[in-house]
Amino acid sequence: MSRRKRQYDIGCVPSTFWFSFVGSNILVPIIALLAKIRVKPDKSFLSDEGPIIVIANHESFLDPMVTGRLTHGRKVNFVCGEFLFRRHFWGHVFKLGGAIPKKQFAVDTVAVKAMMKVMKRGGVLVIYPEATRHIDGHTTDVFDDGVAKLAKKAGASIYVQRIHGAYMTMPRWSPGFRLRRGGITSEFVRVISKAEVDSLSVPELDALIKDSIDYDENKWVAGKNLRYGRRKLARGLNNIAYRCLKCGASFTLKWDGNNSIICDRCGTSYEYRPDGTIRYDDCTTDLHRWTEWEKKIVEEDDETALSVDCEVYKEADQFTFEKTDEGILTVQRGRISFAGRTPLVFDTSKLRGMVCNYGSHFEIYDSKGELTRFAVPGDKVLLIQQIAGLSHE
Numbered sequence: 001m002s003r004r005k006r007q008y009d010i011g012c013v014p015s016t017f018w019f020s021f022v023g024s025n026i027l028v029p030i031i032a033l034l035a036k037i038r039v040k041p042d043k044s045f046l047s048d049e050g051p052i053i054v055i056a057n058h059e060s061f062l063d064p065m066v067t068g069r070l071t072h073g074r075k076v077n078f079v080c081g082e083f084l085f086r087r088h089f090w091g092h093v094f095k096l097g098g099a100i101p102k103k104q105f106a107v108d109t110v111a112v113k114a115m116m117k118v119m120k121r122g123g124v125l126v127i128y129p130e131a132t133r134h135i136d137g138h139t140t141d142v143f144d145d146g147v148a149k150l151a152k153k154a155g156a157s158i159y160v161q162r163i164h165g166a167y168m169t170m171p172r173w174s175p176g177f178r179l180r181r182g183g184i185t186s187e188f189v190r191v192i193s194k195a196e197v198d199s200l201s202v203p204e205l206d207a208l209i210k211d212s213i214d215y216d217e218n219k220w221v222a223g224k225n226l227r228y229g230r231r232k233l234a235r236g237l238n239n240i241a242y243r244c245l246k247c248g249a250s251f252t253l254k255w256d257g258n259n260s261i262i263c264d265r266c267g268t269s270y271e272y273r274p275d276g277t278i279r280y281d282d283c284t285t286d287l288h289r290w291t292e293w294e295k296k297i298v299e300e301d302d303e304t305a306l307s308v309d310c311e312v313y314k315e316a317d318q319f320t321f322e323k324t325d326e327g328i329l330t331v332q333r334g335r336i337s338f339a340g341r342t343p344l345v346f347d348t349s350k351l352r353g354m355v356c357n358y359g360s361h362f363e364i365y366d367s368k369g370e371l372t373r374f375a376v377p378g379d380k381v382l383l384i385q386q387i388a389g390l391s392h393e
Contacts, residue, residue: 006092008095011113014096015097018096036169039186049122050124051121051123051154051157052123054076054125055126056186057161057213059163059166062184064080070188075098078099078126079111079115080099104353105352105353105390131353135291137217137218138216141210145202148203151192162213165185165228172358175359182274190212192205221276226275232259234271235255236255237270238261245268245290251379298383304387305330307330307331308376308380310326310338310374311375312327312344312374312375313374325341328340331387336388338374348389354385361376362374
């Protein structure tokens with residue numbers, strides 16, 4: 001006999017046991033100690049009346065823990081990417097803890113209804129509006145006006161949180177969950193009152209939101225004498241820094257097993273330092289400047305295209321993917337196509353973005369909301385996203 005699927009009250013008041021006792025009082029303090037999160041609850045936030053939307057720059061998987069410290073003493077509902085709920089146990093815990101799963105880059109009416117439910121009862125929503133963790137320490141403003149529309153409709157105030165050091169502690173491009181302990185801080189940098197939200201148009205409020213979360217961790221860490229990690233700092237770096245700054249060759253950069261990546265073609269060595277700077281020859285740069293340079297090259301060449309071996313996976317259920325095909329993936333401006341047993345074609349102008357796992361695969365939703373995963377050579381994922389001109393998660 002098949003087990004009946006459990007029904008969850010998405011957007012419920014967070015469980016006192018799972019959210020307050022297990023999460024806020026046990027797990028978050030332990031992780032805060034391990035990751036050196038030095039954040040105290042904000043007293044003015046705790047005394048304010050809802051509905052409230054908390055927004056923040058999205059640096060790493062540690063961000064909810066950082067936000068949890070800043071808002072400690074008040075139950076909040078986190079809006080999270082649905083991929084975080086794919087593991088049975090954690091999906092169960094997150095939902096009981098009030099977390100709202102949302103499909104990235106796709107219309108999700110269930111999530112929208114759950115968010116409005118929280119707002120109507122005067123609750124607190126935590127949203128990372130970029131819908132993406134930084135890949136290079138710099139925020140992105142490639143997101144829609146959904147938060148502005150929600151705040152206007154709900155009559156909510158907006159608290160803008162800024163997180164410092166979480167990207168340096170756990171860079172997205174570094175595989176695994178190894179912490180580079182150097183210190184994480186955070187604070188609210190702006191409060192947009194209910195009256196101000198009401199007085200602004202949606203475009204004006206959206207512009208204010210984007211301006212408020214604009215942040216570059218590379219600039220923040222400069223001159224602070226902070227050090228994040230010591231060994232194997234460059235592991236995974238070539239999945240983002242895929243083009244050699246010296247000779248311009250792509251996909252020739254290889255990790256040396258410690259703190260550098262080296263170009264197989266010209267021999268240039270790039271040392272990633274504990275403060276996030278990258279040293280080569282007599283020059284110093286950072287990953288944001290490097291990725292902006294790569295992006296500019298792609299944008300200036302409309303003929304840029306890439307063909308790679310690819311495996312296709314489809315969702316078997318909420319928790320698992322099954323391989324369904326293999327063949328050649330071709331990406332060019334405006335189009336992603338796959339040639340295999342079952343050909344696939346996507347018009348990128350109709351896609352809102354892609355869910356990326358740099359070093360492994362990317363996922364996209366089609367016009368019907370069906371999710372497809374493409375497993376490709378790991379160092380090609382960022383270039384695929386850049387050619388397609390899509391935002392990423």
